[in-house]
Amino acid sequence: MDGAGASGPGGGADGRRAGPGPGRDVGRAPARPRKGGGLPALVGQHAAAPGGRRPAADGHRRQPAPGLRPPAGERRRGRLPSPAGAAGGAGAGAGLAPGPGAGAGGRLERGARGGGREHHRRPGRPAGPARPAAVGRLRPAAGRGPGPLGPAPGRRRPRCPGPGAGGRPGRPARGFLVHRIGLGGDGRRRLLPPGRLGAPRPGRPRPAPPLAEGRAGVRILFLTHQRPWPARGGGLIKTWALVRHLQERAEVELVCLESLATGEAPLPRPRGAATLLASYAARLPLSVYRNWSEPIAGRVRRRLEEGFDAVVADHIYTAPYVPDDFPGRKLLHLHNVESLVWQREAKLERHPLRRWAVALEARRLRRFEAAQARRFQRVFAVSEEEQRELLALGLPPERTGVLPNVPLPGLLERPPLDYEAAAPRVLYLGTLSWRPNQRGLRSFLAEGMPALRRLLPGASLTVAGASPPPWLSRLAASLDGVQMVGPVDEEGEEALYRSSRAFVEPVRGGGGTKVKVLNALARGLPVAATPDGARGLEAVPGRHLLVAEGPQALAEAVARLLATPSLWRQMAAAGRELVRLRYLPEVAFRPLVEELGLS
Known part of the structure; x- marks a missing residue:
């Protein structure tokens, strides 16, 4: 899932930043006003201020021309066309004759040729070597330089890497934007595929896939x-x-x-x-x-x-x-x-004062959710x-x-698991810092695992996940047949799936639907879950997964999956089919795509 790109933010193909070429005039980028359908359009361009850039009131941030809203492209650095683009895009309102590629009234057609872009620099900063004209750009979410989110004069803000970035040496990386489409030197809209903007630093998370x-x-x-x-x-x-x-x-x-x-x-x-x-x-x-x-x-x-x-x-x-x-x-x-999560927490809370405070917070959240x-x-x-x-x-x-x-992408494409190749091991893989997960694991470890070991003496449990509390690690170490492995990467998860025969979800409380259950179903590992663990999923108990209330009943359901090959194979196939029919992005996200008019 790693990805690598070829250039850095605002730079050329080698990832280095480049300034404008010498002797280049600066025009204005095409505006993109909203039309009736909400889609952007390229329209006539603004005239350039003397010296090629709009006067800045504070010497740092460019100000809009009176009566005109600066186009979205210009409010970001590096979106200024070359003289050819300025001549071709300026309309009658700017006092310039339409150039090649301009329509009536100075409108610049989508297929017209525009100019290159010039890197904006602060006053007094020397120009660097010329940059290639037809190069897209990635913009950091909180990058240095002028613009709506730029820093105050005299102050530098940490640069954010793109979604494949490891950050620049010596500069902290705090976030990113997914991508931004720019205007290339040939006037066409281009996308620079995000990728690696620099070598990852030690200790940094690996780059996001392109x-x-x-x-x-x-x-x-x-x-x-x-x-x-x-x-x-x-x-x-x-x-x-x-x-x-x-x-x-x-x-x-x-x-x-x-x-x-x-x-x-x-x-x-x-x-x-x-x-x-x-x-x-x-x-x-x-x-x-x-x-x-x-x-x-x-x-x-x-x-x-x-x-x-x-x-x-x-x-x-x-x-x-x-x-x-x-x-x-x-x-x-x-x-x-969120109000549902807090309501369930209030019901499960034993301390009277905390129960009252949690219930009060649930009511506050419900009013807030209704208003928002x-x-x-x-x-x-x-x-x-x-x-x-x-x-x-x-x-x-x-x-x-x-x-x-x-679920995680790619799980359905992996080969099916083999019942005989796995040991009678139960897997739990989830975030161990979340209180509903902790509550369910405490109950299952204290009561469910002894019951499971009585039914199947050779059964074991592997608990994997990030941020386990100290008490959970101590409890796991005190029990026979329980192994705590902490956080694992993608390869470690696959090894755990292959070496296990069942997945257990003992969660109590919480809200939404459990992605860890969808991951196990997509991988073909049969699941035994509490009612809260199966809540919200379009899964039929007994066909796609087993549902049991309480640690003793959950241990019995797990024992059935570990010891019954026919049931295991039937549920493994049914779980993968459920994910394929209902929980792939192409199906699950269709309502959002249709709402945005992108279908």
Whole structure:
């Protein structure tokens, strides 16, 4: 899943940054106003200011011409055409005659030839060597230089790598945008496929796989609170799959809140009593307040002013960052209905004071979700059960939809597992820092594993996942037949799948649908789960997986899978078929594609 590209942000084929060539005049980039259908169009260009660039009031950030909105392409660096493009695109409003490739009234047709681009530099910075004209660019989410999200004069902001980047030596990497389509020297729209922008630094996560070339037209800003690569958790797997699927059909820009938190306190804010009290003062639910920042909201607003046709807010945490006056389509994707998660936590909490506080937070979240959902044209849940919760919030059915979770890509293409080649081993693979997972594992280890060992003395359990709490490691070490291996990479996961005969999901509480269960079904490893583990999936108990309530009953279900080859083979085939029919991106994400008019 690694990917490698050929150039860095704003650079040529060798990845190095290049400045403008000597003696080149500078024109204006074509504007992209919104038309009735919300699709961008190339129109007449603005005239150039004396000296080839628009005067800047503060000597750093270029200002819009009076009465004209700067085109989206110009508000980013490196989108200025050459003299040929300026002559060919300037309309009568600029006092220039239309040049070659210009239509009536100075309109520049899509197929017309335009000019190259010049790298913008701050005043006093010497020009570098000329850069190739027809080269696309990747833009970092919080990159240095002028623009809506540029830093204040005299201050440098860390550069963010592209989705295949390892970062530049000596500069921290905090986030990325998926891609941006630029205007090449031949006037045609080009996409530079993202890839490796530099050698990965030691300790850095490996580069993201390259994205397929997107189809120009609809511009979508995808707003999420967390970098989705590496996609090691259920939510990140879903987010990354959504971004890749949309990018195959439109021009997508990914903005991560944590990558914009430069110069402020990092997001999310830490848990604790002080954060809880501050959330009450801010009149926001705790989980929303931990991901809220007023300065970042202003940066997102300015980013949205660059001419996007739609914004997709990923998770309820990002919903308040979308302004009410955004003119395009506003869509909200909910990984969970958060108020449901807190309601279930309140029911499972034993301490009276904590139970009261959790129930109060659930009510705060429900009011917040109802208010935010009404601000979006369409709200998507991950299951029909959670869609019904959206209807209970007061949304009409036509403004709700379902985007099911999907497993990791490529699992269905791998060869089937072999029952005889595996030991009577049970596998658990999930995020060990999440409280519903911890609660379920504690119960299964304490009561379920002794029961399973009584039924099958040779049975064992392997627990794999990131961030296990110390008490869980101690509990696993004290039990016979239990092995704790911690986090594993893709090759380690495949080795665990091949050496196991069953997957157990003992989770209690939580919300949404469990991606780890979809991963096991897609790989052909039969699953035994609690009702919370199977919640929301279109799986038939007894056909696609086994469902049991309580650790003793769950141990008996696991023992059936370990000791019955015919049942194992039937469920392995049925689970893969279910994923193939319902949980591939082409099927699961169709409602979102249709909502954006990309089908």
